[in-house]
Amino acid sequence: MFIGIDHGTTGIRFASTDGSWFELSRRQARDMSQERIVSTMLESLHTTKNDIELIALTYSMGDGISRITPIDKVENRGIISREGAGVHIGGGTNVYDAIASSGIPAVVIPGIHRHNYGHPCFRVYSHGASPEKLGIAYNAYMSAGDRDFIVSDISSNTVTMGVQGLKLLGAIDACIFAPGVHHGPLDLQAIRDVDDGLMTANDAFSTAGVTKLIPYKDLNALQAALEKNDQDALWAFDAIAVFAAMEVASFLMLIPDAIVFVAGSVGSMGLVVNRMSGLLKKDVIVLGKLSAAIGLAQIARGVHGGKKDILGITVE
Incomplete structure (x- = not known):
């Protein structure tokens, strides 16, 4: 099984390639222990740790990394700073840390920004999209x-x-x-x-x-x-x-x-x-x-299968 985790504005959505999904509000995720977050994920997606091949995870702006990167190689959760656009509640941070400490294989998805745009003109903007948007784009690609x-x-x-x-x-x-x-x-x-x-x-x-x-x-x-x-x-x-x-x-x-x-x-x-x-x-x-979470699960499956890039974004 492959899992995608979408750290969205209103909630954190989990989806699997088996068709299961669930959502936590950011405040729910903030107030849960990390162990409870992992156990809720396993229960809600009807799986076990051993059955999960790979998780694709997003966090905040994702502007601290430019590639799809194994979670154990990511510093500062893949961001430059928590300051900036949006409201910080703490749920996404807790989910990220829960996955990082769970022992389940995971990759962190970068945001779309000045260091990985495909078209040079977009470099005028420091940031284009947070990481879950790559999940949406990949989900669209699976249809297109x-x-x-x-x-x-x-x-x-x-x-x-x-x-x-x-x-x-x-x-x-x-x-x-x-x-x-x-x-x-x-x-x-x-x-x-x-x-x-x-x-x-x-x-x-x-x-x-x-x-x-x-x-x-x-x-x-x-x-x-x-x-x-x-x-x-x-x-x-x-x-x-x-x-x-x-x-x-x-x-x-x-x-x-x-x-x-x-x-x-x-x-x-x-x-x-x-x-x-x-x-x-x-x-x-x-x-x-749900397209972001589903697309992220599809990215996890592609990365596990050996893809070297996802829509032009390099896999480390």
């Missing part, structure tokens, strides 16, 4: 085969990637372009607020999604309002879809014949998919919110 493709992951934030000739060209991170539910780029007002000391840059990023302008502050509340045809909710999902489609369209300039995939909790919504498809005049294929 040798075809070029673009995949947009849309949930708390929006990140879009392009793959040409089985090589990941780069990614447009959440702090650069399209907003998600919670996160988004710093606009002029946010920059002024940071300069005036009203908030940190990370706080500004973490509150720059569509919810900054409406009374609904999380996805569940937004979806409940949508069922009542609330105008704020309709605007929020339309805005997300329009900007996500614009990100995809920017990659279509580089990869005009690409297949388009979407993933994530918002990317799986029919309203968003249909709006994007209409704007792009292309079919949009839904991967679902």
Whole structure:
């Protein structure tokens, strides 16, 4: 069996190549002992330590490594610093340390950043995507085969990637372009607020999604309002879809014949998919919110089978 662990914004998802999966909230994972995390994983995925061939694990930005690396060779959990984009709770740290001390073979997946972009122009951005996005891209590859493709992951934030000739060209991170539910780029007002000391840059990023302008502050509340045809909710999902489609369209300039995939909790919504498809005049294929964890398990299987690179990312 091969397992993928997706350290996402709202939770930590575990999936196996046998089709099992489960999720822990980041606070649940923070408050569990490391032994309990491992035993819960084994129980929930109906397996034993001896039956696990390899785990592919993600952690935070993944910007401290550029290659897919055995966990015992990774320093500082594969990151430059815990400071930066996003909220630190501690669940991902606890899960990483639990796997590292478990004795189960594991590799750590890097983020997509300045030192491993496939297209030189993307080097203008220090960071393009956190490591679980490589899992989503690989899950898309398993559907697309040798075809070029673009995949947009849309949930708390929006990140879009392009793959040409089985090589990941780069990614447009959440702090650069399209907003998600919670996160988004710093606009002029946010920059002024940071300069005036009203908030940190990370706080500004973490509150720059569509919810900054409406009374609904999380996805569940937004979806409940949508069922009542609330105008704020309709605007929020339309805005997300329009900007996500614009990100995809920017990659279509580089990869005009690409297949388009979407993933994530918002990317799986029919309203968003249909709006994007209409704007792009292309079919949009839904991967679902588990695609990162599933794709990471598929990466683990590929690495164990001897693959030397995953979509252009070197395996150490």
